[in-house]
Structures are given as structure tokens and as C-alpha cells.
Amino acid sequence: MQASPNKQEHPSKKELELIYTIVNFGLGSKIIKFAKHNGILGATVFLGKGTIKNRILEFFDLTDIRKEIVIMISEKLIAYDVLEKLNKEFHFNKPNHGIAFSIPVLKLLGARSFSCDETNSSINDINESRGAENRMYNAIFTIVDKGKAESVIETATKAGSTGGTIINARGSGIHETQKLFSMEIEPEKEIVLILAKKEITDAIVSSIRKELQIDEPGNGIIFIQAVNKAYGLY
Amino acid sequence: MNVLTEKLKEVILAVLPITVLVLILNFTITPLESHMLVRFLIGAVLIILGLSIFLFGVDIGVTPVGTLMGSSIAKTNKMWIVILSGLMLGFFISIAEPDLHILAGQVDSVTSGLISKTSIVIVVSVGIAVMVSLGLVRIVYNFPLYKFLTIAYLVIFVLGIFTSSHFLAISFDASGATTGAMTVPFILALALGVSSLKKDSKASEKDSFGLVGIASAGAIISVMAMSIISKSDKITGTLEYNIYESTSIIAPFIHNIPTIAGEVLLALLPLLITFLIFQKISFKLKKKPFRKILKGLLYTFIGLILFLLGVNSGFMEVGTVVGYELASLENKSIVVIVGFILGLVTVLAEPAVYVLTHQIEDVTSGYVKRSVVMVALSIGIGFSVALSVLRILIPKIQLWHYLLPGYIISIIMTYFVPKLFVGIAFDSGGVASGPMTATFILAFAQGAAESIEGANVLVDGFGIISMVALTPLITLQILGLIFKAKSGKGGLEIDAGKSEQTGTS
Numbered sequence: 001m002q003a004s005p006n007k008q009e010h011p012s013k014k015e016l017e018l019i020y021t022i023v024n025f026g027l028g029s030k031i032i033k034f035a036k037h038n039g040i041l042g043a044t045v046f047l048g049k050g051t052i053k054n055r056i057l058e059f060f061d062l063t064d065i066r067k068e069i070v071i072m073i074s075e076k077l078i079a080y081d082v083l084e085k086l087n088k089e090f091h092f093n094k095p096n097h098g099i100a101f102s103i104p105v106l107k108l109l110g111a112r113s114f115s116c117d118e119t120n121s122s123i124n125d126i127n128e129s130r131g132a133e134n135r136m137y138n139a140i141f142t143i144v145d146k147g148k149a150e151s152v153i154e155t156a157t158k159a160g161s162t163g164g165t166i167i168n169a170r171g172s173g174i175h176e177t178q179k180l181f182s183m184e185i186e187p188e189k190e191i192v193l194i195l196a197k198k199e200i201t202d203a204i205v206s207s208i209r210k211e212l213q214i215d216e217p218g219n220g221i222i223f224i225q226a227v228n229k230a231y232g233l234y
Numbered sequence: 235m236n237v238l239t240e241k242l243k244e245v246i247l248a249v250l251p252i253t254v255l256v257l258i259l260n261f262t263i264t265p266l267e268s269h270m271l272v273r274f275l276i277g278a279v280l281i282i283l284g285l286s287i288f289l290f291g292v293d294i295g296v297t298p299v300g301t302l303m304g305s306s307i308a309k310t311n312k313m314w315i316v317i318l319s320g321l322m323l324g325f326f327i328s329i330a331e332p333d334l335h336i337l338a339g340q341v342d343s344v345t346s347g348l349i350s351k352t353s354i355v356i357v358v359s360v361g362i363a364v365m366v367s368l369g370l371v372r373i374v375y376n377f378p379l380y381k382f383l384t385i386a387y388l389v390i391f392v393l394g395i396f397t398s399s400h401f402l403a404i405s406f407d408a409s410g411a412t413t414g415a416m417t418v419p420f421i422l423a424l425a426l427g428v429s430s431l432k433k434d435s436k437a438s439e440k441d442s443f444g445l446v447g448i449a450s451a452g453a454i455i456s457v458m459a460m461s462i463i464s465k466s467d468k469i470t471g472t473l474e475y476n477i478y479e480s481t482s483i484i485a486p487f488i489h490n491i492p493t494i495a496g497e498v499l500l501a502l503l504p505l506l507i508t509f510l511i512f513q514k515i516s517f518k519l520k521k522k523p524f525r526k527i528l529k530g531l532l533y534t535f536i537g538l539i540l541f542l543l544g545v546n547s548g549f550m551e552v553g554t555v556v557g558y559e560l561a562s563l564e565n566k567s568i569v570v571i572v573g574f575i576l577g578l579v580t581v582l583a584e585p586a587v588y589v590l591t592h593q594i595e596d597v598t599s600g601y602v603k604r605s606v607v608m609v610a611l612s613i614g615i616g617f618s619v620a621l622s623v624l625r626i627l628i629p630k631i632q633l634w635h636y637l638l639p640g641y642i643i644s645i646i647m648t649y650f651v652p653k654l655f656v657g658i659a660f661d662s663g664g665v666a667s668g669p670m671t672a673t674f675i676l677a678f679a680q681g682a683a684e685s686i687e688g689a690n691v692l693v694d695g696f697g698i699i700s701m702v703a704l705t706p707l708i709t710l711q712i713l714g715l716i717f718k719a720k721s722g723k724g725g726l727e728i729d730a731g732k733s734e735q736t737g738t739s
Contacts, residue, residue, distance in 0.1 A: 024240075028600065047599055052237060061526045062290055065237050068600065096236055147436040166435065170601040185720050188601045190435060 016105040017079035018225065019072045021086065022048065023098035028068035029184065032172065034089055035072055038082045041111065042221075043072040044143050044171030044189055073108055073223060103225060106138070109205070110214040110221035111173075137227040138201040142192040142208055143171065144220035149190035152208055156192075159207040160200040162233060167191040173218070189220075195230055238286075245286045248588075251579035252674075253278045256552060263568070264559035270552060272483050277548015280487075280540050285585055288415070288537025292589050295530020296416070297423040298523075299509045304427020306516045308374065316374055316428075320367030324449065326504035327420065329359040332497035333411040333672065341404055341457075349464050354457070361456025362412060362449050366421070369448035373428050376437060379444045380648035380656050386451040387645055393458040394634075403633050405457035406700030409450035410667025415538055416501040418586035418665055421446050422593055440653040442597045447660025450703065486547040491539075494546065498538045506531055541585065545673050553674045557681025561626075569682055570623050577619030577702075578612045580674055586665040587611060594658060606713065607658070614709035615666055618701035619675055626683045626694045633697040637704060644707035647715075655714025662710055663703040671702050 019040075021031055028045040035043060048067040057063055074082065079102055091097045142152050146168075153164040170186040196204050205222055213219050256274060260266045266274070307319045328334060334355055342351040365386075372382050394402060413421075425445035432438035509527065513519060519527070560569040581587060591604040625631045648656045676698055683694040 024236075025595075025600075029603075045600060047596065057237060060290075061294055061529050062237055064294070065240075146439070147434075149435060150433065168435070168599045170599045185717070186601060188439075188598055 015076040016073060016108055016223075017076045017102045018105045018223065019070075019074065019079055019083055019086075019100065019102045021070045021090075021092075021098060021100040022050070022067055023070070023090070025066035025068055027090070027098065028070050029186065031070050031086065031090065032072075032186070033184065035070075035082050035086065038085050039078045040072045040074050040082055042171065042173035043070055044169050044191060045070050045186065046167050046169035046191065073105060073111070073221075076104075106224045106226055108221065108223045109209060110219065135226055135228055136198055137195055137230040137233070138198055139225045139227045140192075140194040140196060140201065140205060140208075140222065141225070142194070142212075142214075142220065142222045143169070143189055144192070144212060146188035146190055148212060148220070149192045152190075152192045152212060153194075155207050155211040156194050156196075156204045159204040161194050161196050161204050164192050164194040167193065173221075195227060195233055197233075241286050241289060242282070244588075245282050245289070248582040249278055249282050249285065252576075252583055255575060255579055256556065259556055259572070263563070263572075264556050266552060266555060269483050270555065273486065273548045274552045275548075276483070276487070277544040280544030280548065281583060284537045284540025284542070284544060285583065285588075286537070287533050288541055288585055289588055291530045291533025291535070291537050292419045292585075293530070293592075295527050295532075295534055296419045296505065297589070297593075298527055298530070299505065300420045300423025301427035301430070302517055303508070303512055304424040304429075305431055306427075306512065307370070308428045308431045313371070313374075316370050317367050320370040321363045323424070323504075323508065324363035324366030324452075325359045326508065327417050328362040328412050328449075328453075329355060330500045330502075330504045331412055331414045331417055332501055333414045333669070334358060334408075335497075337404075337408055337411040344400075344404075345464075349460060354460060357460050358408060358412060358453050358456045361452040361459075363452075365448050365452025365455075366445065369425070369445045370428055372448075373425065373441045373445075376441075379440070379653065379660075380645075382448065383444075383451070383648060383656075383660060384645055386448065386455070387641055390451065390454050390458065391641075393455065393462065396462050397458050398461070399632060399634065400696070401458070401461040402637070403697035403700060405454050405461065406633075406637060406703070407696055407698075408453040408457045410664065410672065410699035410703045412453040413446055413450055413586075413664035413667065414501065415541075415585045415669050416498075416505065416534065417449075418446055418668065419589040420505060421449060422589060422661065426593060426597065439597055440657055442593070443654070443657025443661045445661070446664040447657070450660075450664045486551075487543055490543055490547050494542045495539050498535055498542065501538075502531060502535055538585075542669060545669055549670075549674045550677045553677030554681035554684075557678035557683075558685045559681075561623075561682035562685040566627055570620050570627070573623040573678065573682075574616045574620035576678060577616035577675065580619075580670055581611050581615040581666050582608065584666060584668045584670045586668045587662075590658075590662060590665045598654070602654075602658075602717070607662075607710070610709045610713040611662055611666060611706050614705035614707075615671065615675075615702055617709075618705040619679070619698075621705075622679055622698045622701050623682055625697070626679060626686060629688055633700070636701060640704045640708065644704070644711065647708070647711040651711045651714040652718050655711055655717065659707045659710035659714070662706040666706050667699045667702045672699055675702065 019035075023031060025047070032043040032045070045068050048069050050065045050067040052063045052065055054063070072079075072082075083100055083102060086100055087093060092100050140156075142149075144152060149166040153161075153166070156164055167190065169189045169191050171189045172184065172186045194204065201224065205224065208222060209215060214222055253275070260271060303319075303323070307316055310316075335351070338351045338354040338358070341349055341354055369382075371377075372379070397405065422443075422445070426442045429438045429441035432441065509531070513524065556572075557569070560572055563569065587608070591607050594602050594607060595604055621636060625633065625636070644659070651659070676695065679698045680695045683690065
């Protein structure tokens, strides 16, 4: 399936970045709060496990530590600014204080403040205009409310994807700002990661978008990142 | 060393409130003898150490064993294996539970041997085994928890009509007594293991909880059934208290070591044995993870001994004395208020509470935060202690005056509350009535009963654990309702630009 070539160029398109921070359990919500103060609109957190390098602890087998991975999308300039401020506030430059990094995002759907006009643009064009090396795959991330991930994968499979990975998460967008004893409630989400060939990315994205009504506010977001190499996909 | 300090900090924060409370009482209303105070402080240190080690052990030992077992049982995809392993696990875990043996011993003596200790231990274990097995089947078949609980408590209600009031207290106490520090983490993990295989993520999440609550119901049903069948409706005998009188500071600790070590070993054995059997036939873990789990079980062993040593030798006596002194004051409202605060802070140091709250965080990816659950639990236990003390002060209040409406309300609530919280609430009932509450709060109430005329230490002493197991059902379900009300999305109708501005409101 070949995606239809697009007529328009988007020279003025905002460049987007995805910020990742990996911190000790419990800090995630603080990072979100801080980032939201500095212009980030929404964030998603999922849990992980880190390991510790320490002889004594290794002897006792106490090397697991719970981590939170926070992801946030923003325009490049804002993202860099927030990253720097996060670095200052949470001391990422010191050891054992967590890490932060960012990866460029090709396209974002479902957030009104970005990219609403590009409903027709195909992902491939964006890629070409950036002059990246010849990629074959894209990583499609879909973040939806808990319980909807199954239907995301189903829809994607119908559109040609061969599978998907569900990650349990929590997060809050601009529509979810309820509080409980001064603590922000971050409802449960699911992140679906689908790796797909460049040619079918558009088909998958548009069918997820239609099925889950991503363009309606509060129904989740989709973003796409470039993948240079991928193995294990058939 | 980050991990160690983090855990230690967490535990110190949990044990500190109760320590401070007792110290304040010591310098204000109820001065304690100095040797008792020193013992209390040693106890607090032991509890902090023990709890930290125990929790590490649960993290790398008990919980992995439970989840592995749960998922490998469910993976077999054969109903008879699920039923059989539920029966076996439930039976062996509860028959080894030290608290059950203590309760059975008490029942034996108050019925003057009509219901023998052995028979009650076996019957309750069978009851729990059946319920654990049914609980697992429920998860596999997607039978809703609230309906299951409604049926279970209807049975309890019907049996309760035929049970004498004394036995009512004993049987509801059994629900708390049988879910001890070692079994709760294991049963929690077991349910998690079975339900995590579900494809439907929402069902998988909510079914991770509730098995402890179901097991507790099994204990209640079996004790009630026993009392009805054996037709013993009166409490005739007396309880013997073996309080080790000594002004020595170290002696009580040393004196208690062998019994506690024996009990903990007994509670750990079924876990260890089933783990080894499963390892041979099903897990086939590599050497490193296998050793890690064994180390974890060793940590739980050491940690629990230290913890129980601290509670039994350092805290229990102080609890009795504080209760006694406060209740003999002119102003009776003080003992109720202190009881409330005591309940608030005691539950924080309960080992299984940590395990439950951590599992909640893991399962919900941090959506339901530990601190909130702790607050709800605390408030619940606070009320339960205050209400129990009130019952001791006012003989007219019967235990069923609390239990009946309490359980009716909690069962009705299960129909409205988000299903995740139903499971959490009914689990926390069993979780809250662990070793800390069972000894310290019980000692406090018994102390209060001793000093009040007309109150019977024996009769009023029973029933406190059942209150502790009841109130969290209500407070946590209320929390669930709050979450439900607050988790909706705001500003969907307004256009995006506007909702950003109103977002903070």
C-alpha cells in the first residue's frame, strides 16, 4: 500500500520534541506539576524498575528500585526550555537524581494546540522535508484512557499492523486537572506502541484516529517517531 | 545505599507517630514506669529494623513467589488445577498461621474444651481453603467481586442469626486473625498473578484485589458454622493471661525469642515448601533468581521475628497500661479520643499495609497513591478503636449494633463504588488487622476494659479485631467514590483555548 503523495509543503511546521525523564518513584507527579507550570500541557507516567550498582547491596540482592518514567510532548523551544529548568530544579546533573532526555517527534495528533491544520499531511512528507536517512519504519505511540488499548490494537491490526505493545500508565492532559487534598489526580492510561512500515503508517494512524475519535478533545493522543532500524517485524 | 535509606525513612515515618504519641502520653496523662518506657523504645527500634527487613523480603521473596504461582496456575488453563491449588495453598497457609492458633486456643478455653483447638484450626483452614479456591475461580471466570461478596455476607448474615452474641464476636475476629503478616502479602500476590494474565486490562486491574477479603469471609463462616453445629453458645471458661512480669529490660525480649521464632518459621514453612515444589515442577527458575527469592524469604523470616519481638515485648504491655490508666480517669471522653488517635497512628506501622499500598501503586501505575489509601485506612481504624472503646464504656452497645449496619452499608456501597476500590477495601479489612493492631490495640482495649466496672475483659476483648476489619471497608469505598467523582474530564465542551485557562479551576 503506497501512501498518496501530498501536495502541500509545511515549511512553517512546528518541530516537536518528546521529553523523557526517568526518576525515582514518587517524583513523577512533582515533575509533571513543575513542567505544567512551565508550559507543558500534558504528561504521561509509567513505572519501571532500575538497578543499582553497589557491591554491598548486590550481595544482599537489594538492587531493585522503583522508577517512574515521565513523557511529555512539546514544541522544540518550549521542550528545551523545560528540560533546562527541570535540570535545575531536580538536579539531574548530580548522580542518582534521575535522567532526562528528548527525542524528536514527527507528528502529533489529538492535542489541539499543535498541528490541527495538518489533517491531510502524510508522515512521509515530513520525513522527506527533514532530509533524514532512508527510514523504513515509524513508531506509533497512542495514549488512551485505560481499557481502550485493546481496541487501538484491533483497529491497527485491521489497518495492516502486525501487533502492538501495551504499557500501563497514568497521566493528565489539559482536561484532567481535578484535585484530591491538593494532590492532582492523574487518571490511568494505556500507551500502545506500534512499529509499522513507513508505507502503512498513515493507514494505521488514520484508522485509529477515526475509531477512537482522537480529534475530539479528551480522547487521547497519537504521536509518531522516526525509527531508523527495526528487527523482528514480519 | 539509596535504597536502604529510602526504605528506612519510609518505615521510620510509619513507626514514629505511634512512638511520639506514647511518649506524649507518658509525659502528660499516663506516666509509665521507666523500665517499661525503655522497653517500649527498644521495641520501637526493633519494629523499625524488623519492618524494613521484612518489607525487603516481601519485595524480593514473598511477592514474586505469589505472582509466579498465580500466573503459572492460571496458565495451565485447567479448572481442576486452579481449584486444587487454591484449596491446597489456602489450607496450608492458614493452618500455619500463628494468629489462628492463638484464636483457636482462646476459643478452646472459653468453651471449656467443647470446641477443641485442633478442630477449630482445621475447620477454619478448610473454610479459608474453600474460599481462596472459589476466589481464584471467580477471577478466572470473571464473576464480579461485589456479587460474590454479597452472597458470602448473606450466608454470614443467616448464620449470624443463629449464632450467640459472644460467638459472633469470636467469628468476626477470626477474619482478622487468620490474615496475618505472612499470608496477606502472599494472597495479594497470588491474586495479582492470576489476574495479570487477563487480556482485558480493566478487569485484570480490579481482580488483582479482593482475594484477602474473600478469605476472611471464609474464616467467619467456618467459625460460625462450628459454633452452631457444636451448639456451644455460651462462653463459660476464663482466659488465662500469661503476662511475663519483670522489671528487667532485656529479659522479656529474650524470653519471647524462641516462641516467636517458632511461630514465624511455622508460618513461613508452607510458603517455602510450595515454592520448592513449584520450582521443581513448574517455575524452573535459573539459579540467580531462585537464590534471590530464597534470600527474600530469609529476610521476611528475620524481619518478622524482630518486628513481632518489638511488638510483643515492647508495645503490648504499654498498650494495656495506657488503656487502663486512661479508662480510670474521671473524664471518660479522653480514653475515646486517645483511642481514636491511637488507631490513626497504629495502622501506619502495620506490615501488610505497606504491601497492599505498594501493590495498589504498581497495579494502577501510581494513579491511586499510597498516601491517600493510608489516610483512608488511618481514619477507618481510628473510628474502629474509638467505637470499640465506646462499646466497653457503655455496656448497652452490643457488637452487632456496629457490625450489622456496618456490613450492610459496605455491601450496598459495593454496587456504586468503582470496582477497583471494592477489591482494595475488602482486602484492606484483612490487611489492617495484622500483628500490630491485633496486639497493641487489643491490649489497649483490654486494659481499658479491666479498669471499667461492669466491663468484662473477656467478652469485650473479643470483637475489637472485627471492628478493625470492618471500618476500612467503608472508608476506602468512600475514597473510591471521591476518586470516581474527581476523575471525570473537565472542560470538554468548552473549546480548547478556553479550557486551558479554566483548567486550573
